[in-house]
C-alpha cells in the first residue's frame with residue numbers, strides 16, 4: 001500500500017539527485033529563468049534546447065516575471081508536463097534581499113505547481129550558476145522554503161532537486177541533514 005503523502009514529514013518528500021533536469025519524468029520541472037524570460041545559458045538554455053520552440057513562444061506571450069516570482073508554460077518535447085520559470089536573485093553580497101527572493105521563487109513555483117495539479121516537481125539549484133549565489137548559502141534557503149511550502153501543500157508528493165555535479169549535491173545533502181535535525 002502507498003504511504004499517505006499527507007502523513008509524511010515535509011522534508012521526507014524532498015529528494016536530491018544527480019542528472020540533467022530536462023530528462024526528469026515529473027509533472028513540472030523548474031527553470032532558473034531571467035525576468036525577461038528570454039532564455040540564456042545554464043539550465044535555461046538546456047530546457048529551451050531540449051523542449052523546443054513552443055516553450056519560448058509561451059514565454060514571449062507572458063513577457064516578464066519579477067525576481068522572486070514564477071510563471072508556468074507547457075513543456076514542449078520534454079517528458080515533464082509543465083515548465084515553471086522561476087526567477088532567482090542575482091547575488092549582490094547578501095544585502096539586497098537575496099535570501100527573501102530565493103525563498104519566494106521556490107514557494108511561488110510550488111504554489112503554481114499545485115494550482116496546476118502537479119504532484120511531482122524537479123528544481124535545479126536556482127541562482128547558483130550565472131547569478132552567483134554561493135551554493136553553501138543558497139542550499140539551506142532553497143530547502144527551508146521548499147519544506148515550508150510542502151507543509152502548506154500536502155498534495156505535492158515529491159520535490160526532486162537535480163544537480164549536474166556531485167559537489168553541489170553534497171552541499172545540499174548537508175543542508176538537508178541540518179533541516180531534518182531541526183524539524
Ligand code: APR
Pocket residue numbers: 019020021022032033034038039040041042043044045046088124125126127128129130131132133162163164165168
Ligand atoms: N540540469 C540541472 N542543473 C543544471 C543544468 C541541467 N541541465 N544545467 C546547469 N545546471 C545547474 C548549474 O550547475 C547551476 O548550479 O543549474 C544551476 C543554476 O545555474 P544557472 O542555470 O546559471 O541559473 P542561475 O544562476 O539562476 O542564473 C540564471 O542564467 O541562463 C541564465 O537565463 C538564465 O539569466 C538567467 C541566469
